[in-house]
Amino acid sequence: MPFRIRTLNAISQVGLSRLPGDKYTVGHDVTSPDALLVRSASLHNQPIEPSVLAVARAGAGTNNIPIAEFSKLGVPVFNTPGANANAVKELVVAGLFLAARNIVDAAAFAHRLEGDHATMDKLVEAGKKNYVGFELPGRTLGVIGLGAIGVEVANVALSLGMNVLGYDPGITVQHAWALSSQVEHVTDLDELLKRSDIVTLHVPLVAGTKGLIGASQFQAMKSSAVLLNFARGPIVDEPALIEALEAGQLRGYVCDFPTPTLNKRPRVVTLPHLGASTNEAEENCARMAADELRWYLEEGTIQNSVNFPDARLSRAEGTSRLSISNSNVPNMVGQISTMLAEARLNIADLLNKSRGDLAYTLVDVEGEVPDDLLAKIKGIEGVLSARLI
Ligand SMILES: NC(=O)C1=CN([C@@H]2O[C@H](COP(=O)(O)OP(=O)(O)OC[C@H]3O[C@@H](n4cnc5c(N)ncnc54)[C@H](O)[C@@H]3O)[C@@H](O)[C@H]2O)C=CC1
């Protein structure tokens, strides 16, 4: 039976082509899916179908996915780290210039001009003084969040002649290696806010980052500063943002997330969530997400999950593979191996990995695992999901 994958959002064909037709049925209208392949569509407040074994987000942010709910059901959620970072970085660089040169308002002014050549020339010369900007070299950029995107933004800003401050209490070793040593590491968010001419956000939207930039952060910032938000709308407290703009505490706001309140506001530029919308990024993300699902469905391999540990076990020949998700509590492997021993099944290989409250076990068993034994394993207290591959 082919695996059934339901796609939500438009997923690049380049990625979908990694799911061969003889093994996969893929589409928007696939019923009883084994897996969901999603971009930004929200899975919150939707029933989780019992057929779902895995979820892949073709992209970075997983705030549209109820990860805790999927964890309780033993369902890994995958994302595609770094696959769209260059696309976002390029739009953030555009955002720096949009802000520094008043490009959106200036272009709108030019677009509205009417008359013959001579009239327009006069209007241009009279109007351009309203759009005088500033240059980037020597200005300070504060980067909040130094992950795949933040690191790229910080490094490119140095090449534009900017001074760069970086803040990320949870920076990974891998990203610290990729970050230029010329980026000044700041451990106090307020210090970054006080010293920056432009602040750019590159953190995920989670409970701890909702409203990360609020009234007191706007107070800390220079009144001439610009805030860029290509991460997620709710990371900035919108009422506090409006107040800061109206009180002259903030020069401008450039973001990727239009809202009814922000639209058409002076000194606010909203783009329609375009950060990852390049052919290259869409292909990278879709390819990676499709591979992650394929590896998991066909081999039980876990790579780039946001809730489960990485797990890979080379397959012992002539074996049946059990893929088991369980609570990270003592004696789970003991109970599983006892059941296999009682059924006179020999274990050829076994892998057990944990992450937080969750653990994942792959067991290669010599011979066939009967359905009633699989049902018994599923019935062990603490086993969240189990299947035979
Ligand atoms: N506009 C768009 O189309 C796109 C937006 N995004 C957004 O950008 C976010 C970041 O993406 P990546 O860089 O790929 O993710 P990432 O996981 O590589 O990096 C996120 C970084 O933020 C840091 N962080 C978390 N909480 C923090 C806090 N309170 N203060 C400072 N740093 C904190 C983490 O330690 C991590 O290093 C995504 O979660 C998503 O929301 C991502 C891709 C496209």
Ligand SMILES: O=C(O)C(=O)COP(=O)(O)O
């Ligand atoms: O990867 C992310 O976090 C994004 O925000 C990209 O969203 P999208 O896939 O373009 O809907």
